[in-house]
Amino acid sequence: MCGICGIVDFSGDSVQEDILRKMCQMMIHRGPDDEGVYMNHQLQATSHQSKPSVGLGHRRLSIIDLSVSGHQPMCNEDGTIWIVLNGEIYNYIELVKDLKEKGHKFKSNTDTEAIIHLYEEYGEECVKKLRGMFAFTIWDEKEEVLMLARDRLGKKPLLYYYKNGIFCFSSEFSSLLASGLIDKEIDPKAINYYLTFGYIPAPMTIYKNVYKLPPAHILIFKNGQVNIKRYWNLDYAKKIEISEEEAASEVLRLLKEAVKIRLQSDVPLGAFLSGGIDSSTIVALMSQLTGERVKTFSIGFDDKDYSELKYANKVADTFNTEHHEFVVKPNVIEILPVLIDHYGEPYADSSAIPTYYVSRQTKQHVTVALNGDGGDEVFAGYERYQAVLLSEMYQKIPAILRNPLFQTIGNLIPDSFGQKDRLKSIKRFIEGAHLPLSKRYLQWIGMFTEKARNDMYTDEFLRKVSDSDPLRIISKTLNSSNGLSLLDRLLLTDTMTYLPDDLLVKVDITSMANSLECRSPFLDHPLMEFAASLPAKYKLRRFIKKYILKKAVENIIPNDNIYRRKMGFAVPVGRWFRGELKGLLQETLLSQDSLKRGYFKPDKIKDIVFQHTSGQKDWSFQLWSLLMLELWHQRFQDTTHLLHHS
Numbered sequence: 001m002c003g004i005c006g007i008v009d010f011s012g013d014s015v016q017e018d019i020l021r022k023m024c025q026m027m028i029h030r031g032p033d034d035e036g037v038y039m040n041h042q043l044q045a046t047s048h049q050s051k052p053s054v055g056l057g058h059r060r061l062s063i064i065d066l067s068v069s070g071h072q073p074m075c076n077e078d079g080t081i082w083i084v085l086n087g088e089i090y091n092y093i094e095l096v097k098d099l100k101e102k103g104h105k106f107k108s109n110t111d112t113e114a115i116i117h118l119y120e121e122y123g124e125e126c127v128k129k130l131r132g133m134f135a136f137t138i139w140d141e142k143e144e145v146l147m148l149a150r151d152r153l154g155k156k157p158l159l160y161y162y163k164n165g166i167f168c169f170s171s172e173f174s175s176l177l178a179s180g181l182i183d184k185e186i187d188p189k190a191i192n193y194y195l196t197f198g199y200i201p202a203p204m205t206i207y208k209n210v211y212k213l214p215p216a217h218i219l220i221f222k223n224g225q226v227n228i229k230r231y232w233n234l235d236y237a238k239k240i241e242i243s244e245e246e247a248a249s250e251v252l253r254l255l256k257e258a259v260k261i262r263l264q265s266d267v268p269l270g271a272f273l274s275g276g277i278d279s280s281t282i283v284a285l286m287s288q289l290t291g292e293r294v295k296t297f298s299i300g301f302d303d304k305d306y307s308e309l310k311y312a313n314k315v316a317d318t319f320n321t322e323h324h325e326f327v328v329k330p331n332v333i334e335i336l337p338v339l340i341d342h343y344g345e346p347y348a349d350s351s352a353i354p355t356y357y358v359s360r361q362t363k364q365h366v367t368v369a370l371n372g373d374g375g376d377e378v379f380a381g382y383e384r385y386q387a388v389l390l391s392e393m394y395q396k397i398p399a400i401l402r403n404p405l406f407q408t409i410g411n412l413i414p415d416s417f418g419q420k421d422r423l424k425s426i427k428r429f430i431e432g433a434h435l436p437l438s439k440r441y442l443q444w445i446g447m448f449t450e451k452a453r454n455d456m457y458t459d460e461f462l463r464k465v466s467d468s469d470p471l472r473i474i475s476k477t478l479n480s481s482n483g484l485s486l487l488d489r490l491l492l493t494d495t496m497t498y499l500p501d502d503l504l505v506k507v508d509i510t511s512m513a514n515s516l517e518c519r520s521p522f523l524d525h526p527l528m529e530f531a532a533s534l535p536a537k538y539k540l541r542r543f544i545k546k547y548i549l550k551k552a553v554e555n556i557i558p559n560d561n562i563y564r565r566k567m568g569f570a571v572p573v574g575r576w577f578r579g580e581l582k583g584l585l586q587e588t589l590l591s592q593d594s595l596k597r598g599y600f601k602p603d604k605i606k607d608i609v610f611q612h613t614s615g616q617k618d619w620s621f622q623l624w625s626l627l628m629l630e631l632w633h634q635r636f637q638d639t640t641h642l643l644h645h646s
Contacts, residue, residue: 173344275311
């Protein structure tokens with residue numbers, strides 16, 4: 001796992017090596033083991049034609065082939081094709097064997113070199129043959145082509161900037177900013193999307209002229225032109241006829257294979273263990289496949305409503321793992337500047353806090369950790385799937401009967417309850433059940449509603465974002481029928497939005513901040529393609545979530561870990577804001593600098609803070625998103641120098 005960066009300049013200027021080194025240094029946490037750069041100055045100087053100036057940079061976290069032969073940037077035999085890779089290609093051994101049979105010569109035992117020769121053999125189509133997580137860039141000196149590629153699900157990040165003939169890319173914002181090319185102009189529309197979702201969806205970023213390469217896409221930069229193409233889609237339309245027993249058996253087989261290929265490592269590895277069905281399954285399969293004690297790592301809270309340690313301990317005992325646990329305290333002030341720095345743009349998933357801590361703890365023992373990410377999106381594990389399907393039934397009740405009854409019930413439920421209170425889910429269902437599908441979905445995954453945002457925005461800011469509609473982001477997949485069931489449309493929407501833009505960003509940034517590589521067997525694309533081909537009833541049946549996965553593993557892990565209610569990785573920020581973090585919240589959001597930024601009406605922000613801290617209404621997630629936005633401003637907009645990581 002690594003950090004990559006680079007600059008291609010068609011404007012006539014030369015890329016400066018010291019700039020590239022600065023970009024690399026900002027990602028030293030992503031690759032503490034080695035640094036390398038490639039500059040084509042010599043080729044420029046000896047060429048009779050005007051050639052673009054090119055520089056590629058790389059920071060390496062050594063996982064496979066720890067020798068110097070794994071040094072990057074890496075080239076082919078004649079030095080005309082150069083690559084920088086961030087990621088792991090799990091099928092590289094088979095690829096190397098096939099390429100050697102075709103006559104290609106190898107000088108290392110790395111997955112990186114396999115991609116170089118794949119590119120020589122297949123061109124941009126090479127990406128379709130890769131099985132793994134990756135973001136890589138290839139510079140083809142002969143053709144003067146730059147190719148960027150990102151894995152199918154978006155496990156590995158890739159940012160780019162293009163303006164006035166200069167193309168710049170990197171794994172992280174801090175590195176991109178170190179190029180000195182970015183003017184750091186904020187995109188108001190991005191803030192509107194952020195306050196809707198809690199993240200800024202790809203391809204947008206917080207900055208104008210800076211973009212995220214979307215998952216499953218390649219970018220070709222040639223002759224000063226950018227061309228972006230999608231190379232893979234998850235197809236839910238092609239259903240197979242298969243019995244429940246056969247489906248469960250195949251799910252288990254594919255999962256075991258996905259775990260097995262992710263055990264390739266020349267450094268120690270372990271697993272995150274929450275005690276839920278996904279991480280428990282991964283630990284169980286690791287134990288079977290290795291025949292050794294698996295190193296497992298868990299996070300808990302003093303607040304028992306949020307702690308899953310007892311379930312994690314049950315799995316650890318069952319499989320005799322070498323278990324480690326860490327309890328998160330509400331004193332998170334120390335970690336917030338670190339998270340803000342590493343994310344580089346506003347990001348409001350508070351579960352980044354425990355994810356950072358479990359990554360930091362895990363890194364003390366291993367360099368690679370497997371996790372259960374993706375299980376919910378692949379096999380329908382979220383409560384919102386049940387809620388949206390149930391609301392379809394609700395909408396069939398005549399309005400004259402449903403509206404008075406449910407409105408009365410909704411009014412009886414108070415607002416001042418905890419984040420994980422069951423009543424909160426019931427009230428949210430009642431308030432959103434009558435809405436159109438896209439708005440109903442947003443009711444479950446969103447931060448501020450459209451009405452709340454409009455009430456909060458100043459007139460000037462509202463005008464700036466008036467043509468940005470967050471509903472369009474999810475409506476493209478959610479409302480497209482294509483013969484798909486409603487559940488399949490929900491799964492596809494999450495897989496294309498929430499999974500890559502929130503969940504995978506969280507894990508990549510928090511783990512790599514600690515120089516830890518995370519691998520996700522549930523996101524193995526053959527497994528995902530098979531799950532997508534299953535009838536919807538195998539994923540959500542009689543309102544049993546992850547039905548076929550539970551059938552597949554019921555003889556492997558304890559029933560308590562299979563059939564307990566999902567807790568998620570939530571943080572009790574709502575209670576913290578009324579207690580230990582109340583001062584931080586008020587000092588940050590009610591400061592003069594914050595109130596005069598021009599986004600929000602000061603009285604509205606004061607009302608939200610007061611309503612929450614006084615216990616009148618629960619604004620937990622919304623306040624967290626506002627806090628992260630303001631702290632981001634303080635770190636990246638209110639200073640005149642680049643901030644170095646803590």
